[in-house]
Structures are given as C-alpha cells and as structure tokens.
Amino acid sequence: MNGNFKNVVLPKIVGLFPDQVLLKPIITYNNKDHGQDQPTDTSIPDQFNMYQNYPNPFNVTTTIYYTLKEDVKVRLIIYSNIGQVVQTLVNETQPAGYHSVIWDGKNSRGESVPSGIYIYKVSAGKFKKSLKLLMLK
Numbered sequence: 001m002n003g004n005f006k007n008v009v010l011p012k013i014v015g016l017f018p019d020q021v022l023l024k025p026i027i028t029y030n031n032k033d034h035g036q037d038q039p040t041d042t043s044i045p046d047q048f049n050m051y052q053n054y055p056n057p058f059n060v061t062t063t064i065y066y067t068l069k070e071d072v073k074v075r076l077i078i079y080s081n082i083g084q085v086v087q088t089l090v091n092e093t094q095p096a097g098y099h100s101v102i103w104d105g106k107n108s109r110g111e112s113v114p115s116g117i118y119i120y121k122v123s124a125g126k127f128k129k130s131l132k133l134l135m136l137k
Contacts, residue, residue, distance in 0.1 A: 044096045045069050048127035050076075053120065057134035058105070064089070064120060065100045072125045076101060079119045086113060089120075105135055 045067035053062045064076065076090035087108050089101045103120075107113055115137045121130040 045098065048072075048124050050120075050122045050129045050131065052131055053103075053133045057136045059136055061102050061104050062133060063100050063102050065098070066122055066124075067098055068094060068096050068124055070096045070125075072096075074099075075121075075123045077121055078103060079121065080113075081117045081119065086118060090122075 047069055048067060050064065050066040053064045055062060066074075066076070068074065071093060074090050074092065074094045075088070077088050078086040080086055085108070087103065087106065089103055105113055113135060115135050118133050118135060119130050120133060121128065
C-alpha cells in the first residue's frame with residue numbers, strides 16, 4: 001500500500017509487555033479501482049519521517065510507514081540485532097509523499113528469519129532513522 005496516510009488515527013492498544021503501547025494505524029481510502037486503494041488526499045508531507053512498524057510484535061508480516069517531503073533516493077534495510085544486513089526492502093529513488101513497505105520476515109535469500117529483535121533503518125537524503133521491531137513465531 002503506497003498512499004497518503006496523513007489523516008491516520010492512531011488509537012492506543014495495550015501491548016504484550018508492561019508499559020508498552022502499540023499504535024495501530026487506521027487509514028481511510030476510497031475509490032477502489034483495479035484492486036488498488038486510492039488516497040483521498042494528495043498533499044505532500046512537510047517532513048521526512050519513519051514510523052513504528054505495525055503490527056509489532058509480528059508473526060507473518062509487518063508494515064513500515066514513512067514520509068518523504070521531496071523526491072529522494074531511499075534505502076530501507078532490516079538488520080539483525082548484531083548489525084548484519086538481513087533484507088533490503090527499498091533501494092530506489094521515490095517521489096515525495098506517503099509510503100509503506102511490507103516485510104514478510106524473510107532474509108535476502110528468501111529464508112524465514114528466527115524470532116528476535118531486528119532493527120530497521122531508513123536513509124533518505126540527509127534523513128536517517130532507526131527503529132526496533134520484534135518477530136515472534
């Protein structure tokens with residue numbers, strides 16, 4: 001799902017661990033056409049950002065959302081907790097806007113990764129941000 005999620009509502013959901021709060025994005029789209037969701041708003045974000053993946057923890061797949069305020073070369077990479085590259089999810093120039101990518105919990109060889117903590121990092125021009133995610137089987 002690539003699209004605009006400017007008007008995302010993030011209700012609090014109690015997590016699995018004490019004091020953990022998960023944010024579940026609720027995104028409204030309209031005009032289903034050929035199986036593609038069409039955003040209701042086409043505005044450009046005013047900043048670069050990357051958000052916590054959802055769901056987190058996850059079992060099969062998880063979605064990572066990020067915003068780009070201008071067209072830029074984007075790299076989004078999943079790393080193991082010891083810094084090894086697990087999977088490169090994005091490595092291309094992308095237009096300004098609202099983006100998302102789904103990780104299926106597999107490495108670059110197509111093998112399922114074990115349960116554990118992983119780090120995902122986005123680099124978009126001078127913007128860089130890393131967050132942790134938890135894979136549970």
